[in-house]
Amino acid sequence: MAVLDIVLYPEAVLKAVAKPVKKVSAEIQRLVDNMLETMYAAPGIGLAAPQVGVSKRLCVVDVSNPQEGEPLNPYVLINPEIIDRAGKILWEEGCLSLPGLYREVQRSSRITVRALDRQGVERVFEAEDLLAVCIQHEMDHLDGIVFPDRLSLLKKKLALKEWKRLREKKLEDDDEGDEAQPAE
Protein backbone atom coordinates (compact mmCIF):
# COMPACT_ATOMS: atom_id res chain seq x y z
CA MET A 1 0.00 0.00 0.00
CA ALA A 2 1.07 3.55 -0.49
CA VAL A 3 0.21 7.00 0.76
CA LEU A 4 -0.98 9.06 -2.23
CA ASP A 5 -0.62 12.80 -2.80
CA ILE A 6 -3.78 14.74 -1.97
CA VAL A 7 -4.62 17.49 -4.45
CA LEU A 8 -5.55 20.93 -3.18
CA TYR A 9 -8.47 23.09 -4.23
CA PRO A 10 -8.85 24.55 -6.90
CA GLU A 11 -7.23 21.70 -8.88
CA ALA A 12 -9.42 20.93 -11.94
CA VAL A 13 -10.06 17.29 -10.91
CA LEU A 14 -11.87 18.57 -7.79
CA LYS A 15 -14.33 20.46 -9.98
CA ALA A 16 -15.07 17.63 -12.42
CA VAL A 17 -17.95 15.16 -12.31
CA ALA A 18 -16.29 11.76 -11.76
CA LYS A 19 -16.96 8.74 -13.96
CA PRO A 20 -18.67 5.58 -12.64
CA VAL A 21 -16.44 2.60 -11.84
CA LYS A 22 -17.21 0.01 -14.54
CA LYS A 23 -15.73 -2.98 -12.74
CA VAL A 24 -14.33 -3.46 -9.25
CA SER A 25 -11.03 -4.76 -10.62
CA ALA A 26 -7.81 -5.54 -8.75
CA GLU A 27 -6.62 -2.10 -9.85
CA ILE A 28 -9.65 -0.44 -8.23
CA GLN A 29 -9.11 -2.49 -5.05
CA ARG A 30 -5.49 -1.32 -4.98
CA LEU A 31 -6.69 2.29 -5.34
CA VAL A 32 -9.17 1.73 -2.46
CA ASP A 33 -6.42 0.30 -0.22
CA ASN A 34 -4.10 3.20 -1.01
CA MET A 35 -6.89 5.70 -0.38
CA LEU A 36 -7.60 4.13 3.02
CA GLU A 37 -3.92 4.32 3.92
CA THR A 38 -3.77 7.93 2.70
CA MET A 39 -6.89 8.86 4.71
CA TYR A 40 -5.53 7.30 7.94
CA ALA A 41 -2.10 8.87 7.41
CA ALA A 42 -3.51 12.37 6.82
CA PRO A 43 -5.33 11.85 9.27
CA GLY A 44 -8.85 12.27 7.91
CA ILE A 45 -12.29 10.69 8.23
CA GLY A 46 -13.07 10.54 4.53
CA LEU A 47 -11.37 10.69 1.15
CA ALA A 48 -12.80 10.70 -2.37
CA ALA A 49 -10.91 9.48 -5.46
CA PRO A 50 -10.81 12.95 -7.09
CA GLN A 51 -8.81 14.13 -4.05
CA VAL A 52 -6.00 11.81 -5.12
CA GLY A 53 -6.36 12.92 -8.74
CA VAL A 54 -8.56 10.02 -9.92
CA SER A 55 -11.86 11.09 -11.48
CA LYS A 56 -13.82 7.96 -10.50
CA ARG A 57 -16.93 7.56 -8.37
CA LEU A 58 -15.52 6.03 -5.24
CA CYS A 59 -14.72 7.19 -1.75
CA VAL A 60 -13.64 5.84 1.63
CA VAL A 61 -14.92 6.92 5.04
CA ASP A 62 -14.07 6.01 8.63
CA VAL A 63 -15.53 8.09 11.45
CA SER A 64 -14.28 5.78 14.23
CA ASN A 65 -12.02 7.28 16.87
CA PRO A 66 -8.97 5.00 17.26
CA GLN A 67 -7.34 7.50 19.64
CA GLU A 68 -10.18 6.62 22.05
CA GLY A 69 -9.50 2.91 21.57
CA GLU A 70 -12.31 2.33 19.06
CA PRO A 71 -11.63 -0.27 16.36
CA LEU A 72 -11.28 1.01 12.78
CA ASN A 73 -14.53 0.93 10.83
CA PRO A 74 -13.80 1.68 7.18
CA TYR A 75 -16.58 2.14 4.63
CA VAL A 76 -15.69 1.68 0.96
CA LEU A 77 -18.30 3.26 -1.31
CA ILE A 78 -18.08 2.57 -5.04
CA ASN A 79 -20.63 4.27 -7.34
CA PRO A 80 -22.58 5.41 -4.24
CA GLU A 81 -26.12 6.79 -4.42
CA ILE A 82 -28.29 8.34 -1.73
CA ILE A 83 -31.67 6.68 -2.13
CA ASP A 84 -33.39 8.31 0.84
CA ARG A 85 -32.74 11.22 3.14
CA ALA A 86 -34.38 12.85 6.15
CA GLY A 87 -33.78 15.52 8.77
CA LYS A 88 -31.26 18.33 8.86
CA ILE A 89 -27.98 18.72 10.66
CA LEU A 90 -25.43 21.52 10.94
CA TRP A 91 -21.84 20.32 11.27
CA GLU A 92 -18.48 22.07 11.14
CA GLU A 93 -16.70 20.51 8.19
CA GLY A 94 -13.13 20.50 6.98
CA CYS A 95 -11.52 18.94 3.92
CA LEU A 96 -8.14 17.41 3.15
CA SER A 97 -8.16 19.39 -0.12
CA LEU A 98 -8.69 22.67 1.78
CA PRO A 99 -6.74 21.93 4.98
CA GLY A 100 -7.19 24.43 7.78
CA LEU A 101 -10.53 25.76 6.51
CA TYR A 102 -13.59 24.90 8.64
CA ARG A 103 -17.19 25.97 8.15
CA GLU A 104 -20.62 24.85 9.35
CA VAL A 105 -22.55 23.18 6.54
CA GLN A 106 -26.15 21.97 6.57
CA ARG A 107 -26.73 18.39 5.43
CA SER A 108 -29.37 15.68 5.78
CA SER A 109 -29.05 14.06 9.20
CA ARG A 110 -30.11 10.56 8.04
CA ILE A 111 -29.44 9.00 4.67
CA THR A 112 -29.90 5.63 3.05
CA VAL A 113 -26.98 4.77 0.79
CA ARG A 114 -26.60 2.20 -1.95
CA ALA A 115 -23.04 1.43 -3.07
CA LEU A 116 -20.73 -1.36 -4.10
CA ASP A 117 -18.19 -2.43 -1.47
CA ARG A 118 -14.52 -3.36 -1.98
CA GLN A 119 -15.60 -6.81 -3.23
CA GLY A 120 -18.03 -5.28 -5.75
CA VAL A 121 -21.04 -6.43 -3.72
CA GLU A 122 -24.02 -4.07 -3.56
CA ARG A 123 -24.77 -2.81 -0.05
CA VAL A 124 -27.67 -0.71 1.18
CA PHE A 125 -27.29 0.85 4.61
CA GLU A 126 -28.43 3.77 6.72
CA ALA A 127 -26.14 6.41 8.14
CA GLU A 128 -26.80 9.24 10.56
CA ASP A 129 -25.05 12.19 12.19
CA LEU A 130 -21.29 12.36 11.54
CA LEU A 131 -21.26 9.29 9.28
CA ALA A 132 -24.10 10.77 7.19
CA VAL A 133 -22.36 14.16 7.04
CA CYS A 134 -19.08 12.59 6.00
CA ILE A 135 -20.64 10.42 3.27
CA GLN A 136 -22.52 13.42 1.84
CA HIS A 137 -19.29 15.47 1.89
CA GLU A 138 -17.34 12.73 0.09
CA MET A 139 -20.12 12.10 -2.43
CA ASP A 140 -20.14 15.82 -3.25
CA HIS A 141 -16.50 15.42 -4.35
CA LEU A 142 -17.70 12.90 -6.96
CA ASP A 143 -19.87 15.66 -8.45
CA GLY A 144 -17.12 18.28 -8.41
CA ILE A 145 -18.52 19.99 -5.30
CA VAL A 146 -16.43 21.10 -2.29
CA PHE A 147 -17.97 22.12 1.03
CA PRO A 148 -17.67 25.91 0.49
CA ASP A 149 -19.99 25.39 -2.53
CA ARG A 150 -22.67 24.47 0.05
CA LEU A 151 -22.49 27.91 1.71
CA SER A 152 -24.37 31.08 0.79
CA LEU A 153 -22.64 33.09 -1.92
CA LEU A 154 -21.20 35.64 0.52
CA LYS A 155 -20.00 33.01 2.99
CA LYS A 156 -18.47 31.02 0.14
CA LYS A 157 -16.62 34.07 -1.12
CA LEU A 158 -15.18 34.75 2.36
CA ALA A 159 -14.30 31.08 2.88
CA LEU A 160 -12.45 30.87 -0.45
CA LYS A 161 -10.62 34.09 0.36
CA GLU A 162 -9.47 32.54 3.66
CA TRP A 163 -8.51 29.36 1.82
CA LYS A 164 -6.40 31.34 -0.65
CA ARG A 165 -4.36 32.70 2.29
CA LEU A 166 -4.15 29.27 3.97
CA ARG A 167 -3.06 27.67 0.70
CA GLU A 168 -0.27 30.17 0.11
CA LYS A 169 0.96 29.64 3.67
CA LYS A 170 0.71 25.85 3.33
CA LEU A 171 2.67 25.83 0.08
CA GLU A 172 5.38 27.88 1.81
CA ASP A 173 5.39 25.61 4.88
CA ASP A 174 5.47 22.45 2.74
CA ASP A 175 8.85 23.56 1.41
CA GLU A 176 10.09 23.38 5.02
CA GLY A 177 8.30 20.28 6.33
CA ASP A 178 5.00 18.40 6.61
CA GLU A 179 2.02 19.13 8.83
CA ALA A 180 -1.32 17.37 9.14
CA GLN A 181 -4.70 17.95 10.71
CA PRO A 182 -7.87 15.88 10.77
CA ALA A 183 -10.29 16.68 7.97
CA GLU A 184 -12.45 15.09 5.31
Ligand SMILES: [Zn+2]
Ligand atom coordinates in the same frame (compact mmCIF):
# COMPACT_ATOMS: atom_id res chain seq x y z
ZN1 LIG B 1 -13.37 16.91 1.25
